[in-house]
Amino acid sequence: xxxxxxxxxxxxxxxxxxxxxxxxxxxxxxxxxxxxxxxxxxxxxxxxxxxxxxxxxxxxxxxxxxxxxxxxxxxxxxxxxxxxxxxxxxxxxxxxxxxxxxxxxxxxxxxxxxxxxxxxxxxxxxxxxxxxxxxxxxxxxxxxxxxxxxxxxxxxxxxxxxxxxxxxxxxxxxxxxxxxxxxxxxxxxxxxxxxxxxxxxxxxxxxxxxxxxxxxxxxxxxxxxxxxxxxxxxxxxxxxxxxxxxxxxxxxxxxxxxxxxxxxxxxxxxxxxxxxxxxxxxxxxxxxxxxxxxxxxxxxxxxxxxxxxxxxxxxxxxxxxxxxxxxxxxxxxxxxxxxxxxxxxxxxxxxxxxxxxxxxxxxxxxxxxxxxxxxxxxxxxxxxxxxxxxxxxxxxxxxxxxxxxxxxxxxxxxxxxxxxxxxxxxxxxxxxxxxxxxxxxxxxxxxxxxxxxxxxxxxxxxxxxxxxxxxxxxxxxxxxxxxxxxxxxxxxxxxxxxxxxxxxxxxxxxxxxxxxxxxxxxxxxxxxxxxxxxxxxxxxxxxxxxxxxxxxxxxxxxxxxxxxxxxxxxxxxxxxxxxxxxxxxxxxxxxxxxxxxxxxxxxxxxxxxxxxxxxxxxxxxxxxxxxxxxxxxxxxxxxxxxxxxxxxxxxxxxxxxxxxxxxxxxxxxxxxxxxxxxxxxxxxxxxxxxxxxxxxxxxxxxxxxxxxxxxxxxxxxxxxxxxxxxxxxxxxxxxxxxxxxxxxxxxxxxxxxxxxxxxxxxxxxxxxxxxxxxxxxxxxxxxxxxxxx
Numbered sequence: 001x002x003x004x005x006x007x008x009x010x011x012x013x014x015x016x017x018x019x020x021x022x023x024x025x026x027x028x029x030x031x032x033x034x035x036x037x038x039x040x041x042x043x044x045x046x047x048x049x050x051x052x053x054x055x056x057x058x059x060x061x062x063x064x065x066x067x068x069x070x071x072x073x074x075x076x077x078x079x080x081x082x083x084x085x086x087x088x089x090x091x092x093x094x095x096x097x098x099x100x101x102x103x104x105x106x107x108x109x110x111x112x113x114x115x116x117x118x119x120x121x122x123x124x125x126x127x128x129x130x131x132x133x134x135x136x137x138x139x140x141x142x143x144x145x146x147x148x149x150x151x152x153x154x155x156x157x158x159x160x161x162x163x164x165x166x167x168x169x170x171x172x173x174x175x176x177x178x179x180x181x182x183x184x185x186x187x188x189x190x191x192x193x194x195x196x197x198x199x200x201x202x203x204x205x206x207x208x209x210x211x212x213x214x215x216x217x218x219x220x221x222x223x224x225x226x227x228x229x230x231x232x233x234x235x236x237x238x239x240x241x242x243x244x245x246x247x248x249x250x251x252x253x254x255x256x257x258x259x260x261x262x263x264x265x266x267x268x269x270x271x272x273x274x275x276x277x278x279x280x281x282x283x284x285x286x287x288x289x290x291x292x293x294x295x296x297x298x299x300x301x302x303x304x305x306x307x308x309x310x311x312x313x314x315x316x317x318x319x320x321x322x323x324x325x326x327x328x329x330x331x332x333x334x335x336x337x338x339x340x341x342x343x344x345x346x347x348x349x350x351x352x353x354x355x356x357x358x359x360x361x362x363x364x365x366x367x368x369x370x371x372x373x374x375x376x377x378x379x380x381x382x383x384x385x386x387x388x389x390x391x392x393x394x395x396x397x398x399x400x401x402x403x404x405x406x407x408x409x410x411x412x413x414x415x416x417x418x419x420x421x422x423x424x425x426x427x428x429x430x431x432x433x434x435x436x437x438x439x440x441x442x443x444x445x446x447x448x449x450x451x452x453x454x455x456x457x458x459x460x461x462x463x464x465x466x467x468x469x470x471x472x473x474x475x476x477x478x479x480x481x482x483x484x485x486x487x488x489x490x491x492x493x494x495x496x497x498x499x500x501x502x503x504x505x506x507x508x509x510x511x512x513x514x515x516x517x518x519x520x521x522x523x524x525x526x527x528x529x530x531x532x533x534x535x536x537x538x539x540x541x542x543x544x545x546x547x548x549x550x551x552x553x554x555x556x557x558x559x560x561x562x563x564x565x566x567x568x569x570x571x572x573x574x575x576x577x578x579x580x581x582x583x584x585x586x587x588x589x590x591x592x593x594x595x596x597x598x599x600x601x602x603x604x605x606x607x608x609x610x611x612x613x614x615x616x617x618x619x620x621x622x623x624x625x626x627x628x629x630x631x632x633x634x635x636x637x638x639x640x641x642x643x644x645x646x647x648x649x650x651x652x653x654x655x656x657x658x659x660x661x662x663x664x665x666x667x668x669x670x671x672x673x674x675x676x677x678x679x680x681x682x683x684x685x686x687x688x689x690x691x692x693x694x695x696x697x698x699x700x701x702x703x704x705x706x707x708x709x710x711x712x713x714x715x716x717x718x719x720x721x722x723x724x725x726x727x728x729x730x731x732x733x734x735x736x737x738x739x740x741x742x743x744x745x746x747x748x749x750x751x752x753x754x755x756x757x758x759x760x761x762x763x764x765x766x767x768x769x770x771x772x773x774x775x776x777x778x779x780x781x782x783x784x785x786x787x788x789x
C-alpha cells in the first residue's frame with residue numbers, strides 16, 4: 001500500500017520487524033517429517049519406477065500485477081488481493097479464481113483469475129483528500145470480507161484523519177454490508193493504526209494485524225473485544241485460520257529469532273501456548289485438505305495435520321519450481337492441490353501445484369556443498385543447476401549454525417568447531433558456503449583452492465574481465481582467489497559535504513582535526529558507542545593488523561593505538577541487546593537523532609551502507625544534504641570497504657574440482673546476476689556486465705501524467721520512506737568510481753574481536769592506557785593466530 005508519505009510520519013517498528021524477519025529467514029533451519037501427505041495423494045497409483053512430486057501449472061496474470069496476497073477459499077472460489085503497479089504507486093483490489101482449476105491431467109491450462117467488477121473502494125468524506133485502499137481479505141461464515149484503510153488530509157492540508165472499514169462483498173465485489181472501524185483500532189504510541197492482515201474465527205470475530213502494534217480483535221458488529229500488543233518475546237508477523245475455526249498468529253521472538261505458531265486468545269487476551277514443531281518455520285499459512293495449518297522453511301513446505309499428528313513434508317520449494325523467499329501467499333485446497341503466489345523480479349506469479357508421477361532422475365556425478373546454516377540462494381541455484389545439467393548433481397547439506405543459542409556466536413561454540421573440523425577433514429565436501437566463519441586461517445593453511453586458474457581458463461565466462469575489478473581485488477588473499485561471491489554492498493561512514501569537503505579517506509588525526517572545526521560539544525560518531533566503532537575500525541582494517549601467512553600481528557603499533565584512542569573518545573556503551581520493542585524503537589530513533597545532529601553541524605559522521613545506485617538518494621534524504629563518503633580512518637587511499645554476500649569456496653581436497661567449478665561459475669554469470677526490473681533491495685552484482693545493466697536500469701525514468709495531462713517523471717515506489725527517481729549519470733559515475741577505488745573488504749574473526757573487546761574495556765573505563773591495552777591485545781592475538789597457522 002502507498003499512502004501520503006509527506007503527511008504521515010513513517011513508523012519505525014514495521015521496518016525494524018521486517019528487517020529482523022528477513023535476517024531470520026536467512027538463518028532458519030530445516031526440520032520435520034518427510035512422510036507423504038495422505039490427503040494430497042492422487043487417486044491413481046504411481047508406477048513402480050516413478051515417484052510422486054508436486055509440479056506447477058502457471059496461471060496467466062496481467063503484467064501489471066506485482067504481488068498477490070490474502071488467498072482465501074470461499075465455497076469453491078479463491079479470492080485474493082492483486083497488487084498492481086500504477087502511476088500513483090501500488091494499488092490492491094480483490095480478484096477471484098475458481099477452485100475448479102485444471103490439474104493438467106486433461107491437458108487444459110488453469111483458468112484465468114478475474115477482477116471483481118463490482119468492487120469500488122470507499123470515497124473519502126466531503127472535503128478530505130486522499131484514497132481509501134484495500135488492505136486485507138478474509139472469509140467469515142463463507143462470505144468475503146475486505147479491510148480498507150486510508151490516511152486523509154482535510155481541506156488546505158489541515159486535519160489528518162485515519163479511516164478504516166470492514167466491508168462484506170458479494171461474489172462480484174459489490175458491497176453488502178459496511179462496518180466503520182476507524183475508532184476501534186489501537187496502535188502503538190502516537191503512530192496511526194495500520195491493517196497488515198485480517199482473519200475471522202468461527203464465531204464471526206475479526207482479528208486485525210498491525211505489524212507496528214500487534215492484534216486488535218473486533219466482534220461481528222465491529223466493536224472492540226480486546227487488543228494484544230507485541231512484545232520482545234512475541235511479535236506477530238501474520239495471522240492464519242486453523243482447522244477448528246480459531247485464529248492463530250505466526251510469531252517471531254525478537255530475542256531468539258525463533259518463529260512459532262500460537263493461538264490468539266480473546267479471554268483473557270494474549271498469545272496461547274506455541275504449537276510445537278514449527279521452530280524451523282519462516283512462514284505459515286491457513287490450510288485445507290485436513291491440515292490445521294501449513295508452514296514453510298527455506299527448503300520445504302510442511303502440513304500440520306488437524307488431528308495434532310507430527311507435521312509432514314509436502315514438498316521442497318526448489319523441486320516444485322518455487323523460490324521460497326519469493327512466496328507471498330499460499331492455500332492448500334481440499335483435494336491436496338496447493339495454490340502458490342510468488343513475486344519474482346517485480347512481477348506476480350500464480351501457480352497450481354499438483355502431485356504427479358515423476359520419473360526417477362538419471363545417475364549423475366554428485367557435487368557436495370556444505371553451508372553453515374540454511375542458505376536459500378544456494379538451494380535454489382542448486383535446483384536450477386541440477387535441472388539443466390545432464391552430468392552433475394549438486395547436493396546441499398545445511399549444517400547447524402546455532403544462531404540464537406546461548407554461546408553460539410562464540411568462536412568455541414560446538415557449531416563453529418564442527419564446521420571448522422569439516423573444512424579440514426580428510427574427505428570434505430567439494431564446496432563450502434560460510435559467511436559467519438573466520439576463514440583467513442583456512443586460507444593460510446591451503447584448505448581452499450585458488451580459483452584464479454579456473455577463472456582465467458573460462459573463456460565463455462570471460463575470465464577475470466567478467467568480474468568487477470574492485471570487487472575482485474578485494475576478494476583476493478595474498479594474490480590468490482579463494483572465494484567468489486554474487487553481490488556486495490559498500491560499508492563506509494558519511495558526513496555532510498560542506499563540512500568534510502571532497503576527501504576520499506583520512507587518518508585518525510585528520511578525523512579528529514575535522515571534529516575540532518565543529519562547535520564545542522559536537523560528537524564524533526553520534527548514536528554509536530566505543531565498542532561499536534572499534535568493531536567497524538577493526539573489521540575495515542583487519543589486514544593491516546594480522547598477516548596469517550607469517551603469523552605477524554601489529555596491534556602494538558601506532559596505527560592500532562590510534563584506533564583505540566579514537567574509539568575511546570566515544571561513550572563506553574554499545575547498541576546492546578534489545579529487551580523490548582521500545583528498545584528497538586529507541587535505537588531507531590537514536591540513529592535518526594544522530595543524523596539530525598550531523599545535519600545541524602553538531603556531529604561528524606555516521607556509518608552508511610550503499611546497496612545499489614539508489615543508495616546515494618536514500619542516504620542523502622536520510623541526512624538532508626549532500627554527503628562525503630569518507631569511511632573510517634584507514635591506511636588505504638579510499639575509505640570504506642566491500643561487504644560480500646554468500647561467499648563460496650572450493651575445497652583443495654575435492655576429488656571433483658572441474659565439476660565443482662561448473663557449479664561455482666554459475667553464480668558468476670551475467671545471466672544469473674542480471675535483473676530485469678530493479679527493486680530497492682537489489683545489491684551490487686559482482687559480474688561486470690550485470691553491474692552495467694543495473695546502472696542502466698537505475699537511470700531509466702518511470703513516467704506518468706500529472707494533473708495537467710503532461711507526461712512527467714514519477715517516483716519509483718518500492719514501499720520506501722522517500723520518493724526515489726532515476727539515478728543521474730553523475731550519481732552512476734560517482735558510485736562506479738567508489739567501487740573501483742575501494743580495495744578492502746570487511747572481515748571478522750569472533751575470537752580476535754572478543755580479545756580486542758575484552759582488553760579494550762579497561763582502557764575505555766580509564767583503568768589502563770591505550771598503549772597498555774594494545775600490548776595485551778598484541779600478545780593474546782599473536783598467540784591465537786600462531787596456534788591456528
